[in-house]
Amino acid sequence: MAGEAGRDPRAWLAVDETAAAFLSRSLSSRPPITLPPPLHRAPLRPGNVVEIAGPSNSGKSHLLLTAAVQCILPKEWEGIYFGGLGRAVMYLDLDCRFDVLRLAQILRNRIAEGCRSAHLRNGDPENDGTKDEFQCSLENTLFSDCMQRFLYARCCNSPEFIAALKTVQSQSRREVSSAGIYFVMIDSIGAFYWIDRGSQPARENKGRTLQSITESVVHELRKLLQLQPALVLVTKAPIYGEGTTTANDFNRISSKYILADSTGLGYSRQEEERTLSNREYMPSIWQSFVTHRINLQVEEAEVPSVPESKVLPVHTSEWVQPYLKTKEKFSIMDVRLWMVLALSSELPIWHPVMSMSNLTEL
Amino acid sequence: MAAAGGGGGGGGRATTSGCGLKRRYAPHDQEEETMNQDQSSKEDWCGRLWNGMDLLKDVTENKHVLPTGLEGIDTLLGGGLCQGQLTEVTGPSSSGKTQVCLHSASHAAVKHMGVVMYLDTSNSFSPSRIATIIDGTNDLSDQRGFDLPHKERLKTMMRSIVCKSVFDIFGMFEVLHQLEVSLLNDKVKSGGRKICLLIIDSISSLLAPIIGGKYPQGRSMMISVAMILKKLAYKHNLSVLVTNHMVSAGNGAVKPALGESWKAVPHVRLVISREHGSNICTATVLKHTLLVFPLAI
Numbered sequence: 078m079a080g081e082a083g084r085d086p087r088a089w090l091a092v093d094e095t096a097a098a099f100l101s102r103s104l105s106s107r108p109p110i111t112l113p114p115p116l117h118r119a120p121l122r123p124g125n126v127v128e129i130a131g132p133s134n135s136g137k138s139h140l141l142l143t144a145a146v147q148c149i150l151p152k153e154w155e156g157i158y159f160g161g162l163g164r165a166v167m168y169l170d171l172d173c174r175f176d177v178l179r180l181a182q183i184l185r186n187r188i189a190e191g192c193r194s195a196h197l198r199n200g201d202p203e204n205d206g207t208k209d210e211f212q213c214s215l216e217n218t219l220f221s222d223c224m225q226r227f228l229y230a231r232c233c234n235s236p237e238f239i240a241a242l243k244t245v246q247s248q249s250r251r252e253v254s255s256a257g258i259y260f261v262m263i264d265s266i267g268a269f270y271w272i273d274r275g276s277q278p279a280r281e282n283k284g285r286t287l288q289s290i291t292e293s294v295v296h297e298l299r300k301l302l303q304l305q306p307a308l309v310l311v312t313k314a315p316i317y318g319e320g321t322t323t324a325n326d327f328n329r330i331s332s333k334y335i336l337a338d339s340t341g342l343g344y345s346r347q348e349e350e351r352t353l354s355n356r357e358y359m360p361s362i363w364q365s366f367v368t369h370r371i372n373l374q375v376e377e378a379e380v381p382s383v384p385e386s387k388v389l390p391v392h393t394s395e396w397v398q399p400y401l402k403t404k405e406k407f408s409i410m411d412v413r414l415w416m417v418l419a420l421s422s423e424l425p426i427w428h429p430v431m432s433m434s435n436l437t438e439l
Numbered sequence: 440m441a442a443a444g445g446g447g448g449g450g451g452r453a454t455t456s457g458c459g460l461k462r463r464y465a466p467h468d469q470e471e472e473t474m475n476q477d478q479s480s481k482e483d484w485c486g487r488l489w490n491g492m493d494l495l496k497d498v499t500e501n502k503h504v505l506p507t508g509l510e511g512i513d514t515l516l517g518g519g520l521c522q523g524q525l526t527e528v529t530g531p532s533s534s535g536k537t538q539v540c541l542h543s544a545s546h547a548a549v550k551h552m553g554v555v556m557y558l559d560t561s562n563s564f565s566p567s568r569i570a571t572i573i574d575g576t577n578d579l580s581d582q583r584g585f586d587l588p589h590k591e592r593l594k595t596m597m598r599s600i601v602c603k604s605v606f607d608i609f610g611m612f613e614v615l616h617q618l619e620v621s622l623l624n625d626k627v628k629s630g631g632r633k634i635c636l637l638i639i640d641s642i643s644s645l646l647a648p649i650i651g652g653k654y655p656q657g658r659s660m661m662i663s664v665a666m667i668l669k670k671l672a673y674k675h676n677l678s679v680l681v682t683n684h685m686v687s688a689g690n691g692a693v694k695p696a697l698g699e700s701w702k703a704v705p706h707v708r709l710v711i712s713r714e715h716g717s718n719i720c721t722a723t724v725l726k727h728t729l730l731v732f733p734l735a736i
Binding site: 132133134149172173174176177178180181221223224225226227228229230231233234245248249265268269271272274275314315316317 | 492
């Protein structure tokens with residue numbers, strides 16, 4: 078190698094490309110992606126790995142589904158602007174809790190809203206309540222087109238997961254004829270944590286520990302991202318077990334120290350529980366692979382401006398990496414997200430997230 | 440690499456459990472053998488890629504809803520127990536969880552929906568109660584046994600409920616493995632009908648003793664059971680119903696047993712409570728397509 082390069086050292090000093098060319102090339106081949114809130118605060122590009130962490134029932138899978146719908150919808154269709162990306166999504170279900178009806182519901186709502194707002198803009202007063210058959214068949218074609226771009230695979234254990242990652246590239250080319258997968262979603266990366274930890278490397282060359290499995294997973298994902306730049310969205314449920322104190326243990330330990338000012342202690346105890354439950358349990362190779370992190374929490378609260386004024390659980394999201402100081406609040410009702418505006422004021426104002434066009438207002 | 444992974448997965452589950460017994464977990468050994476055979480070919484991966492429209496078609500055509508026979512619970516569940524999903528019913532003791540199980544079993548038997556497999560961990564299965572429930576249902580809706588005498592009809596219905604007693608986690612692994620093998624081999628069960636409902640009364644009494652404490656094997660067995668149940672439900676269009684009990688959550692409150700790790704496992708969770716003769720049932724979250732917030736009836 079030294080012999081070859083020695084022939085023309087000046088070739089080393091030749092410029093490959095200028096920074097401007099590099100920037101424009103990367104912006105065109107890996108354009109920034111706008112995801113529905115609350116994922117819209119941090120700039121994301123293909124090749125990023127976003128980890129959505131939170132306790133059970135904090136809305137992680139719902140976020141994945143809304144992002145998936147955003148990806149599979151086309152940008153524009155029959156004159157109606159949807160603002161989607163029109164690319165394929167690969168959903169790897171490790172929890173085996175995916176429900177396709179929920180995805181269908183979210184997609185249909187988005188399509189219906191898009192068509193309705195388009196009609197309102199065109200000023201069609203007679204199409205207010207009723208939809209004619211032509212409209213329905215148009216919506217159905219769009220629906221089936223979009224659903225064809227959603228690819229799904231189930232894995233029941235870690236070896237299957239690794240095998241799936243290896244074959245996803247070749248299998249997806251058979252299914253999706255267009256440019257390829259743009260989003261890779263993994264539901265619950267910690268699904269096999271206990272199974273992998275419990276397994277000991279009993280046999281010499283067949284033993285698999287959590288460390289080696291995570292290394293293989295990261296290796297396969299990196300290979301996949303090299304061939305096909307995609308945005309990776311991963312949900313992570315917290316792991317409770319030996320070494321962490323669960324809520325019960327915490328109550329038992331700290332019950333001795335309950336002071337008269339119970340509200341103050343209660344708040345800090347809740348915060349401490351949360352930091353304990355967000356303890357990082359994935360090996361460091363995974364932690365260094367992840368480029369963005371967002372934490373979700375859920376708590377009960379009133380939603381005053383909603384018509385029926387029910388008590389809805391309020392979800393908060395917090396970007397950990399890159400660290401943003403503001404926390405967003407949102408609530409999920411009728412499979413739509415309602416964002417809180419004006420966090421600083423006394424009474425939060427709730428605003429439904431309808432389409433990408435009103436995101437700029439948020 | 441795939442073979443090593445399969446071997447590792449099989450070897451992992453065949454190691455000693457927390458109590459020092461070495462048991463053979465046959466389903467995973469079987470997986471290991473098939474993985475060893477498919478060493479070189481990546482395309483022989485046992486799963487496949489589905490696209491959205493295939494999934495939707497599969498759900499609407501194959502996965503039906505099994506009503507439990509209790510109106511309030513059926514309304515909360517959106518029609519009944521979904522095939523391919525794992526439903527959990529939890530509640531304090533004597534709140535009616537076993538009654539829900541018995542009602543679902545008898546309703547499935549009456550409507551000839553298929554064979555019901557009832558795994559009983561606490562000897563709470565009562566054939567006389569099943570007979571009473573079946574007698575109580577409207578006989579006019581049953582068309583198949585139209586000309587048989589009443590006793591014969593009752594016998595055929597009760598024959599489609601198979602009850603097995605399991606008393607520990609290893610027994611349950613054995614039963615589930617046998618079920619999996621017989622379903623894979625397409626054996627005819629009990630008169631030519633396929634199993635449609637699997638009820639495990641009080642799965643928490645099997646799992647709760649092993650998950651506490653410092654050993655990770657207990658939790659790994661719980662997650663393994665959960666994955667086996669979900670795989671059975673999805674592949675063979677079964678509906679799985681399990682019951683859970685409540686433990687104290689500090690400050691006098693109660694919460695479902697089996698901890699936070701189990702929260703992510705069932706598709707639907709219901710909480711039942713009873714107050715002196717009236718049944719008050721609340722549904723907690725974790726349902727995908729229905730309402731997200733709690734609803735009480």
